Amino acid sequence: MTELQPIPDDWTYAPAPEGRDIVTLQPRYGLYVGGQWLEPSETYTTLAPRDEEPLAEIAQATEEDVDRAVTAARDAFANGWSSLPGSERAKYLFRIARILQERAREFAVLESLNGGKPIKESRDVDLPLAAAHFFYYAGWADKLEYAFPNRRPKPVGVAGQIIPWNFPLLMLAWKIAPALACGNTVVLKPAETTPLTALLFCDVLRQAELPPGVVNIITGDGRTGAALVDHAGVDKIAFTGSTDVGKLIQRRLAGTGKKLTLELGGKAANIVFDDCALDQAVEGIVNGIYFNQGHVCCAGSRLFAQESIYEPLVDKLKHRLTTLRVGDPLDKNTDVGAINSRMQLEKIEELVASGREEGAEIYQPPCRLPEKGYWFAPTVFTNVAQSYRIAQEEIFGPVLSVLTFRTPEEAVEKANNTPYGLSAGVWTEKGSRILWMAQRMRAGVVWANTFNRFDPTSPFGGYKESGFGREGGLHGLEPYLTFDE
Amino acid sequence: MKKKLHDRWELKVQPDGTVGECYFCGVSVKRGEDFAVMVVERVEPKGEPIHAVCHGACAERAKGL
Numbered sequence: 001m002t003e004l005q006p007i008p009d010d011w012t013y014a015p016a017p018e019g020r021d022i023v024t025l026q027p028r029y030g031l032y033v034g035g036q037w038l039e040p041s042e043t044y045t046t047l048a049p050r051d052e053e054p055l056a057e058i059a060q061a062t063e064e065d066v067d068r069a070v071t072a073a074r075d076a077f078a079n080g081w082s083s084l085p086g087s088e089r090a091k092y093l094f095r096i097a098r099i100l101q102e103r104a105r106e107f108a109v110l111e112s113l114n115g116g117k118p119i120k121e122s123r124d125v126d127l128p129l130a131a132a133h134f135f136y137y138a139g140w141a142d143k144l145e146y147a148f149p150n151r152r153p154k155p156v157g158v159a160g161q162i163i164p165w166n167f168p169l170l171m172l173a174w175k176i177a178p179a180l181a182c183g184n185t186v187v188l189k190p191a192e193t194t195p196l197t198a199l200l201f202c203d204v205l206r207q208a209e210l211p212p213g214v215v216n217i218i219t220g221d222g223r224t225g226a227a228l229v230d231h232a233g234v235d236k237i238a239f240t241g242s243t244d245v246g247k248l249i250q251r252r253l254a255g256t257g258k259k260l261t262l263e264l265g266g267k268a269a270n271i272v273f274d275d276c277a278l279d280q281a282v283e284g285i286v287n288g289i290y291f292n293q294g295h296v297c298c299a300g301s302r303l304f305a306q307e308s309i310y311e312p313l314v315d316k317l318k319h320r321l322t323t324l325r326v327g328d329p330l331d332k333n334t335d336v337g338a339i340n341s342r343m344q345l346e347k348i349e350e351l352v353a354s355g356r357e358e359g360a361e362i363y364q365p366p367c368r369l370p371e372k373g374y375w376f377a378p379t380v381f382t383n384v385a386q387s388y389r390i391a392q393e394e395i396f397g398p399v400l401s402v403l404t405f406r407t408p409e410e411a412v413e414k415a416n417n418t419p420y421g422l423s424a425g426v427w428t429e430k431g432s433r434i435l436w437m438a439q440r441m442r443a444g445v446v447w448a449n450t451f452n453r454f455d456p457t458s459p460f461g462g463y464k465e466s467g468f469g470r471e472g473g474l475h476g477l478e479p480y481l482t483f484d485e
Numbered sequence: 486m487k488k489k490l491h492d493r494w495e496l497k498v499q500p501d502g503t504v505g506e507c508y509f510c511g512v513s514v515k516r517g518e519d520f521a522v523m524v525v526e527r528v529e530p531k532g533e534p535i536h537a538v539c540h541g542a543c544a545e546r547a548k549g550l
Contacts, residue, residue, distance in 0.1 A: 277527075277532050277533070279532070280527065280530045280531075280532040283530035284530055287529075287530070429535050429537075430506070430508070430511065431508035431509050431525070431537065431539075432506070432507065432508065432509055432510055432511030433511070435509065436511075449527060449528075450527070450528050450529050450530070453528065453529060
């Protein structure tokens, strides 16, 4: 085995901050309903998690506001959008996709500013994928009858969509693009802490000349979300977020006849066999858990290492962690940005403390965290038992738990031993082993020799408490359609 | 981007005629059987491609046809 090189004393990079001048923030944002901005009766402040800088006043939509938004969406649905030929709907989606590409830098800066994720991730992942989703579903808009032959697909009606704070614009694209392609209208509520890119997206809708009321964006906390879920004028709810809230929504919708898709939490297993390319696996593990500060529902938060490679793998992983740059999300060198909110930081700290108390061994690379803002160093726990909270509960932060296994059967058994089932990763050179594992893993997505790869053509969704329904690909159209069969 | 046009490696045949383990089904591939050689390019993270052999029938099935 090759010797690990000593860590240089100083990993300081020259700062390379992305200019934020490209973004023009309004001091106060209203609600985007029926193509107009409504004045809110109540507001709250949205912050930059990197330094707690107040960015703007955001509307807290009331039940009446939600009612206005749903009424606008119903009117738009009845008065033209649902009967518009698919090829015409596609033109709007293509336009939106192109405008997103043209304004990508502006959106990327705002996403990093409001969400805390590194600019290189919002620039290279979130924005290209968001545009790709609009392009992809634009392609389907006039081909629905071919996608579902002999089933006569029809739009559902008004879709209420509630999205999380970890990929604000990308989740908006995942939700809005298929809904519009299928002829539905939308009321979308972004997460309370990250509303700004969704509000900037309203300007894209204006540029694309989307008819008023087809997309309505309302902001607020859980009360707004609850009002949207409960509104009688909504035909379908699409929710991405925590398992606890997902369960609440499912209870509230029971018996209402509304369609529902839930994309909830995860505790993904990243399984590394001794025949894999170890250096690539280390890169994949790092990408799997530290990408977006671990604020990823499909993050590979449980690493299962085959016993024979446990030590070299953990050594290489720790060494790699020392080279991760934690800091300003707007700096192009940054690998790990800020934690999204104080509440999330406290949750991570609480679970990490439980890991220490239960007996796991913690490793955090030496790194200087900024004094202001919400920060947490990349963390690895070894000596972890299956029963520990850090191995069972979703942390949603840059915290990895390392466990071991001896045989493929044991790896499957341990990987499936969780209430979740969203994603998994397998690292091996043998295709037959990949297929064997993939057949037995109770996970919606199984990546082989890679992790956290997304594509609009590929369906995404979970098993068990990770939710139901699929987003992306042909499968992603179905929740937004009804069929005359 | 420079495109790699060809790749070269050696197939080592064991004394009993085994060429390797089939990438798809895991059963050994013997010399004289209908078999294919394959290169699996890594997507991300990048790295050296995987070189493997597989049964001709497995290769056909892998096409998904």
